[in-house]
Amino acid sequence: MENYHMLFGTTTQPSSSTSSSYNFMPTAGTTSSSLHGGGSFLAELSNKDAASPPVAGHGESSAGGAAEADRPTVPAGKRKGEKKERRPRYAFQTRSEVDILDDGYRWRKYGQKAVKNNRFPRSYYRCTHQGCNVKKQVQRLSRDEAVVVTTYEGTHTHAIEKSNDNFEHILTQMHIYTAMGSNFSSSHNMFH
DNA sequence: CGATTTTGACCTGCGC
DNA sequence: GCGCAGGTCAAAATCG
Numbered sequence A: 001m002e003n004y005h006m007l008f009g010t011t012t013q014p015s016s017s018t019s020s021s022y023n024f025m026p027t028a029g030t031t032s033s034s035l036h037g038g039g040s041f042l043a044e045l046s047n048k049d050a051a052s053p054p055v056a057g058h059g060e061s062s063a064g065g066a067a068e069a070d071r072p073t074v075p076a077g078k079r080k081g082e083k084k085e086r087r088p089r090y091a092f093q094t095r096s097e098v099d100i101l102d103d104g105y106r107w108r109k110y111g112q113k114a115v116k117n118n119r120f121p122r123s124y125y126r127c128t129h130q131g132c133n134v135k136k137q138v139q140r141l142s143r144d145e146a147v148v149v150t151t152y153e154g155t156h157t158h159a160i161e162k163s164n165d166n167f168e169h170i171l172t173q174m175h176i177y178t179a180m181g182s183n184f185s186s187s188h189n190m191f192h
Numbered sequence B: 001c002g003a004t005t006t007t008g009a010c011c012t013g014c015g016c
Numbered sequence C: 001g002c003g004c005a006g007g008t009c010a011a012a013a014t015c016g
Helices: A036-047 A167-173
Strands: A022-024 A089-095 A107-114 A121-127 A135-140 A147-153
Touching: none
Parallel strands: none
Antiparallel strands: A022 A089, A089 A147, A107 A121, A121 A135, A135 A147
């Protein structure tokens, strides 16, 4: 059914090249102002402890979920002590008409859930590359449906297979704002 | 035929 | 302790 694949060409805005504008989220909270939507999102990011849940993330698939036929007695996740390296989190705000931005990587959608503060559902994507546990979540602001917030979790360990426009270029340079709960010392200034 | 998407169910963490 | 919110997985369906 969905046939919309690429991209910014359609549209009403001939704009230049890619048209989308990239805006990094300010840590200062300029957007908070009195908006609940924006504030909420920021608060969540900074509030998250990123303790890395032992849930089935890697290692063995194990029975994370409950199969309808069998009731797993195994509680998902029991690894205690395992810390695993922390996953860097990058949040980007993009202005686009489509939620799915092609950054050059292959993403497989693995879930969609609606958030409370947003009328639009949040989509969860995962890198299909083997060994690349990078996750990406896309969320659209109900306040500004034109604004799409993309949050990247982890870092790609493989090179981009697609050399789209300069998107990758920008993405590569986008590693600026890090929304983490324990590792965000430097990089305070977007422009160093 | 394979890969990917879609939807529902289920689990975990936190708050109260 | 229960409920809410968010996040993930799994099976089925669909597209190419």
